[in-house]
Amino acid sequence: MVREDLGLTGSKKGCGIGDCGACTMLVNGVATFSCMMLAIQADGCVVETVESLAENGKLNKLQQSFVDLGAIQCGYCTPGMLMTATELLRRNPHPSEKEIRLALSGNLCRCTGYQKIVDAIKAVAGE
């Protein structure tokens, strides 16, 4: 629905069964794997996808940090990572490394080894 009917192809489909987190969106502010949600369940909810992050056509701080610190290789996991990190930073603007790793534990990345993703989030969290 989001990708094909609305044309928002930022969110990716990985596993389709809740394991990888590539499809993560925020639903009423809560990080949610969209592959396990029927469109009707989102009725009346505010849904944010990765496309909503850029500000005035420019990457936001978190996105820029991912680029600057090399937290992207193939990029398939990135939209999901960004959405999960966005939720974390809204809830807890200064998370510790442990809290970052815990929050990301449902988002898999097969390329970066996670360290650079954690670094990129830490940089924005002002650690």
Place this chain on the structure above:
Amino acid sequence: MILPRFDVLVPNSVDEAFAMLSRYAEKGIRILAGGTDLLVDLRRPIIPAAIPSCEGCARHKSGSIRSTVDCGWWESDSSRESDRALLTKVQDSIHKYPEYIISLHKLKELRGIAVNEKVNLRVGAMTTITDIERSGIIREKWTALAEGADSLGSPLVRNRGTIGGNIANARPAADTFIPSVALGGVLDIHSEKGSRKVPVDSFASAPGETVMEKGEMITGIEYPAPPEFSGSAYYKLANRKALEICNVGVAVWIALEKPGGPVTDIRVALGAVGPTPILAESVKEVLVGKKPEDANIKKAAKAAREDATPIDDHRGSAWYRSMMVELVTDRMIRLAVERVGGKV
């Protein structure tokens, strides 16, 4: 998302939900909560409730066939009339999905954590695992349940998954089910006809099968107030820290006369070592009336091991699981005793 065809019903009140459940009971209707179990099962060609049980064959005990891939016995001897009848039954049901899915997402009254004046805890069926994880009062007084929530899946799974779904799904390794058995949880089960209460420890009858009847729904779970000098703990032994199903899960609830004093009551629940979470009854006999001392705790952990009936599978062997039940039970009893303020 490739899913089979079904109609989705969205009730606006619990009464409407009960009416829908009974109206469509015969057509095949399934409750959708967070969907983190159901939507995975629907994607597979088989959903367990739709599969008839087999009568048994040379290779399997009766009732053991859950899918056609489990058993190919009819290929070798398909001459038997009863075998062929069963084969047709199994094949017919392969693509049998529920015709209706009833989604409870609008029923706000089913979501929430409340403590009443008797300090009993009530958790609504649609309460998410994240809600439980973040509840201070649950962590303080019903600690094992909070620890079960911590260890379930990943943050994304916890944001969607509900306690009602985790328990109704009736898997032997379900991470909020096991502590709920130890904490003496009681389910509120409702239908159009009325309501009944079922202790969590007698709710599941086999993997994925429960005492729930057509038209029924869980509305919530109640946990008794913990007496003074009681405490609990849950540990999930697994290969990874996230996104993992446990090899062995042990929840302990213990009540003492005073810190360090004799045990007045204990409930030990074992997960992933039997077809359903097991209440290890014999631990009670070993420990009640005794002091929570090293030798007694060791005996109690051995008793728990005797109560477990693990099997070999890809997560671990029966032998390993049996040893781990003893070890983890031992540690959890000690931890629970320490939480009451004692030292072992």
